[in-house]
Amino acid sequence: MLTAPYTVLDATLSQFYGFGQVAGDSAVVERPADWGVGLLAQGSVLAGQAHADSSSPTKRGLLVYDRLLCGVHIPPPMNIPAIDPPMPGAQTTRERYEDAHAGDPACQSCHQYFDPIGFGFEHFDAAGRFRADENGLPIDATGQAVDSKLVPLITFDGLTDMSSKLAELAQTTDCVSGLLANFAYGVEENCLAEEARTALQDGELGLREFYVELAASEHFVRRAE
Numbered sequence: 001m002l003t004a005p006y007t008v009l010d011a012t013l014s015q016f017y018g019f020g021q022v023a024g025d026s027a028v029v030e031r032p033a034d035w036g037v038g039l040l041a042q043g044s045v046l047a048g049q050a051h052a053d054s055s056s057p058t059k060r061g062l063l064v065y066d067r068l069l070c071g072v073h074i075p076p077p078m079n080i081p082a083i084d085p086p087m088p089g090a091q092t093t094r095e096r097y098e099d100a101h102a103g104d105p106a107c108q109s110c111h112q113y114f115d116p117i118g119f120g121f122e123h124f125d126a127a128g129r130f131r132a133d134e135n136g137l138p139i140d141a142t143g144q145a146v147d148s149k150l151v152p153l154i155t156f157d158g159l160t161d162m163s164s165k166l167a168e169l170a171q172t173t174d175c176v177s178g179l180l181a182n183f184a185y186g187v188e189e190n191c192l193a194e195e196a197r198t199a200l201q202d203g204e205l206g207l208r209e210f211y212v213e214l215a216a217s218e219h220f221v222r223r224a225e
Contacts, residue, residue, distance in 0.1 A: 049062075064117045065145070141158040
């Protein structure tokens with residue numbers, strides 16, 4: 001899910017991404033080196049976690065923090081000030097976000113958990129297409145993911161590096177398996193899938209096989225009295 005070095009393109013998607021040169025029906029195409037891997041490099045995911053006129057390290061970082069690491073954070077306040085609009089050729093998106101969030105202690109207390117993850121996506125624009133630079137300015141795509149005590153779990157440079165390290169992280173498997181179990185059973189009782197989650201963690205099951213195990217369990221087909 002996170003490390004596949006390919007994607008499926010048709011002629012329209014090939015033109016959108018800028019690689020593959022698929023002329024007709026869809027085909028499996030290897031991604032260019034350093035243009036991202038896996039689910040997190042899909043245009044639909046990247047565009048869905050961005051603004052209309054710029055990428056969003058916060059939205060993209062929160063996607064990973066919430067859905068792959070199950071991080072806990074407080075709801076955002078109601079009176080969040082708007083970040084300064086993009087300044088093409090004068091300031092990178094990362095610099096704008098660092099000024100707005102890292103430079104304000106009230107914002108930094110929360111954003112320090114997910115903005116540094118989102119910076120790893122900065123080689124991808126608002127539409128999810130790869131960019132070597134940002135309007136002529138060099139991109140810094142280094143970042144880190146931390147635990148609740150701000151101890152680094154991984155450090156990375158770019159989306160490919162981040163995705164590869166997330167795939168090897170025990171917290172990622174634990175988070176994803178728990179969310180899948182909650183979805184399958186409709187309740188937040190991860191103990192119902194303890195054996196299957198352990199098998200997934202140990203590499204005995206893949207995600208598809210894991211979900212089959214959940215669907216075949218008694219908890220999936222029979223309601224407790």
